[in-house]
Amino acid sequence: MTAQIEPITGRYVSFDVAGKRCRVYFEEAGEGIPLVCLHTAGADNRQYRHMLCDPDITSQYRVLAFDMPWHGKSYPPEGWQDTEYRLTTELYVETILSFCRALDLEAPVLIGCSIGGRIVLQLANNHGAKFRALIGVESADYQQPWYDTSWLHRGDVHGGEVCAALVSGLVAPQSPALHRHETLWQYMQGGPGVFRGDLYFYRVDSDLRGKLNNIDTERCPLYLLTGEYDFSCSPADTLRTADAIPGAKVAIMPEVGHFPMSENPQQFRKYLMPVLEEIRDSAAVPPV
Structure with a gap:
């Protein structure tokens, strides 16, 4: 038999965010410590498929990667057609915590990349007691914007192609062509205005400089992994x-x-695996 079936299960869960019902798609694989994965701006949970298919990870962790509302297979909340999507810090935090509550996850580990890496810092500062550990990938308290978001939702351009073009230079030259183009394809498929709405959080609503004094890494370890x-x-x-x-x-x-x-993914796991092993071996578990 030449067919390969991946060990990923995809399901929907419905819960309220900011007073609105959201139908959220997530994929999971493995058993053990819950590991919640946050995708980048304008993308979806497919970015984590390699972790979901890695037996060295899933033998110790229950890996859960969800599409934020408006992204991937998740729907916008009811009445979305009368609104403009705009991700704020408050909405982002509520969405993450609501997902964890909906699935009754006890002391999960959370990993987030890009905007997910930024919100990891906010979670560490204000909600660290809820997590076993936090991993910020491409994470910092602030970055100077280098892009023009007005191009990201216009009738005279293809939004998905513009999004992919914008981020294409952020892929390292050593990254395999297969994975490079998979990453860009995910950006080409984003909904209208979604990438721009995510970048409102990144550009406007999440300057954390001088605001992270409450982080207690003894209670909730914090790991930051950034590509050169x-x-x-x-x-x-x-x-x-x-x-x-x-x-x-x-x-x-x-x-x-x-x-x-x-x-x-192979290069990334060289740095991720020691972190996951250290978290797994740690006896420190935050209170529920």
């Missing part, structure tokens, strides 16, 4: 952020860019 080829969240941005957080652990990853888990 990322000019959106540069290694310098991550190192600057970590310098202000006592106990934060940092790794700068050679030969990867802004999307390590999807653009070069």
Whole structure:
């Protein structure tokens, strides 16, 4: 038999976010410590398929990757047609915590990349007691915007192609062509205005400089992993952020860019696996 069936189960869960019912799609694989995965702006949970199919991870972790409302296979909330999508810090935090509550996840680990890496810092600062550990990939308290979001929702251009073009330079040159183009294809399929709505959070509503004084890495360990080829969240941005957080652990990853888990999964796992093993072996579990 030459067919290969991947060990991923996809399901929907419905729960309220900001007073609106959301039907959210998620995929999971494995058993053990819950590991919740947050995708990047304008993308979806397919970025984590390699982790979901990695038996070294799923033998110890229950990996759960969900599509944020408006993204991937998740629907916008009812009445979306009369609104403009705009992701705020408050909405982002509520969505994540609501997903964890809906699935009754006890002391999960959470990993987030890009905007997910930024919200990891907010969660560590204000909600660290709810998590066993937090992993920020391409994570920093602030990055200077380098893009023009007005191009991301116009009638005279193809939004998906513009999104993919915008992020294409963030993929490291060493990343395999197969994974590079899979990563860009996910961006080409985003809904109208969704990438721009996510970047409202990134550009406008999440400057965390000088606001992370409540992070307690003894209670909730914090790991920051950044690719050396990322000019959106540069290694310098991550190192600057970590310098202000006592106990934060940092790794700068050679030969990867802004999307390590999807653009070069084999290179990424060299840095992710030691983190997951350290979390697994730790006896410190936060109270429920």
